Amino acid sequence: MARVSRKNRADEILNNEIPSTEVSFEMTVYKTAIYARLSREDNLSDSDSIDNQIALIQNYIESRPYLQYEKTYTDNGFTGTDFDRPGWKSLLEDAKSGKINCIVVKDLSRLGRNYIETGEFLEKICPFFGIRFIAVVDNFDTETAESTAQLSVSLSNIVNDYYAKDISHKVSTALRNKMEHGEYIGNWEKYGYMKSAENKNQLIVNPETAPVVRMIYEWRRDGMSYMGINKKLNDLQIPSPGQYKADRGIVTNNNQKARKILWNKHIVTDILKDITYLGHLAQRKTAQCLYAGLPVHRAEEKDWIVAENTHEPIIEQTLFDAVQKINEEAAQKSKAAYGKYDHLPKAVNIYGKKFTCADCGAVIKLFRSFSTKKDKVYFTFKCPTFQEHGDRACKIKRIRKADLDAVVLESIKTQLALFVDMDATLKQLLKAKKAMLSDNSHAKEVRTVKAELVKKKTLFSGLYQDFREGILTQDDYASTREILVREIEKLEKQLSELTAAKKESTKQTQAEKELASLVKKYSKATEMTQELADAMIESMQLHDDNSVSITFRYMDEFKAVMESIEALRKEVA
Known part of the structure; x- marks a missing residue:
């Protein structure tokens, strides 16, 4: 049989001279989102870093033409034991509106470590909204998963859930032991103190800030109001605790704004009731217990872990007691005065954190004021930064609630x-x-x-x-x-x-x-x-x-x- 010329064969192919067979090549293309999560429970390991998760998933998507990349969503520093995460919530909103219909994660633990909520998402939410879900490392895909695969997923979720709760139990037990033995376990030292270079769980007096704490207590003992102390500290240009951290290069959630961090009433009142300055430690004021199913909450005072005489005091007991008496009398007087207006209407700020100051970024607050005769009430939205600090911190802004x-x-x-x-x-x-x-x-x-x-x-x-x-x-x-x-x-x-x-x-x-x-x-x-x-x-x-x-x-x-x-x-x- 005569051999076909290679050149002629290429020409035949390009000129479509080969009989064709009816073949179906239809393919569903998914609008695909990448989701990556990292939390403190992952110990910030390199293999689980946000960038590494994204890189792994991108390689997976690029090799599959039916996955069309749309957007990346991340949650950095959020636990996997619940789904209340900003990146995840934004992803779900886009999924519900049809902007994406496929989610790819590194593994199932990135989705969540609570097997009940994770199972609910995979078995009910995904089918309802038509979402395809892929966990690359676990080789799981809702598009192809069969009953055995679903069982494997459920077991994996249970393991992830158990792992998170086991770690929670061990960490909680270790921290409680430290607190009961008088060791300081806070991320940042209390204002007025510093952590010992030899022992990070030991507080020692900070010669730069301890005199400020004592000065605050003495001003209060001498009859100065909270706002008066607040104003005087700012007038003297004494760095606030937040500014003091920022000046030392310590980055926190509260000091990343360009503006100077001023003293405020909340900081002053906290200092004026903190037994740390007596040489004692009161810890576990906020608590979370994953293995017991308790979310983050403010603990009652009776549940605090208190250890006495753990470090050198800055304030003696007599001065502390005198200030507490003044604080209590002021609170009772304020409550009695405010109670006179209980019969007048109250209002709720329906805008919440959505309504902010265009200059300082503070959440605008709703204030209630009264007529001269105290028989009428007015509601006005104002910038709280200006209300507390005046034009040294922001510009005056106000608008009536009705308007x-x-x-x-x-x-x-x-x-x-x-x-x-x-x-x-x-x-x-x-x-x-x-x-x-x-x-x-x-x-x-x-x-x-x-x-x-x-x-x-x-x-x-x-x-x-x-x-x-x-x-x-x-x-x-x-x-x-x-x-x-x-x-x-x-x-x-x-x-x-x-x-x-x-x-x-x-x-x-x-x-x-x-x-x-x-x-x-x-x-x-x-x-x-x-x-x-x-x-x-x-x-x-x-x-x-x-x-x-x-x-x-x-x-x-x-x-x-x-x-x-x-x-x-x-x-x-």
Whole structure:
């Protein structure tokens, strides 16, 4: 039998002169998210670092064309024993809105170490929202998992849960022993003290800050108010505990802002009642017990672990007792005075931590004030930083609650009305698009592209075999393969655009559905409520001209609808 010319064989392949067989190459592409988590219980090991987790998952995704990377979500320093983590919550919001439909983690322990909640997520939440979940190291994939695999997952979750609780029990026991023996186990030393260089669990007097503590106690004994002490410390430019740490290069959650950290009433009152300055230790004021199922909570005073005479005192007992007496009398006097207004209305700050100062970043607080005759009450939002420190720390800002509620409600209704107009426009354009696609030309074009794509993929699938059999040289194989890959990619893109256009004309976008439900629920609202604020507001800022800027939730959904409108206008023009 005559041998086929290698050159002619390559020409035949590129000219599609090989009979094709009908082959299906349809593949579901998943919008994929990476999730990485690291907590203190992982001991910050290099193998489990956030970067290493992400790198491992990226390599996994890149080798699988059906996984289309969308976004990375991380939680650094959050435990795996509950799901109350900012990165995870953001990921779930995007999953619920359809922005992603596949989650990839390094292993199941990154998802969580509580086997009940983890199992609930895998068995109920994933199927409900159509989420595919993959744990790379555990070789687990909800798309392919069978009953035996599910059992393996459950066992793995139980092991992870047991591991977390076992570590919790051991750590809790060790720390309790240290506290009962008078060892200081805090991350940072108490203001006025420093940790001994020889023993990190031993406090010694700090000659720089101890005199300040004594001065605070003496001022209080002499009748100075909390706010008076606070003001005097700042006037004397004595660094606050937070600023003192920052000046020494110690980074904490509270000192990472550019502005100076001032003394405040809370710091002063804490110092003026802390028995640490008598030479005693009161620890375990806040507690968490994973193995007993107790979340982080403030412990009652009777449950504190107190050890006496553990270090050198800064304040003698007589001075401490005198100050406590003054504190108690002041508290009773304040309570009695405030009780006079219990019959007047109170209000709740429905905006919470979403409402912040545009300058200092502090959460805006709701203040209650009274008329001269004490028969009327007023509610005003103010910057707490200015209220406590004046213009040395921030600018004056205030807005009446009634005015703010009216502005926010009107802005929300305007936003919803805008969507109603957009929705009407979108429906008209979709109707026009559907009319354009109703003839047979679109269906015919789809069939033609599909047939051409099948033909090219069939050629591609047999290309390597021809190379192995010597029909094609390595150079012919490489050049032909490159050409076929480009042509297949072009056809797939063309088919995707044609298919997307048809789908778009037959159903609403997910964004439109989300916003439509909000319109139905809130467009006729007559007052601001906690529910409405939670549903519609992402964040708010109060500026020095007392204006308010609002960032609404669902802005991505609004953008998606607007982009759909613009795209449709071009297509039907």
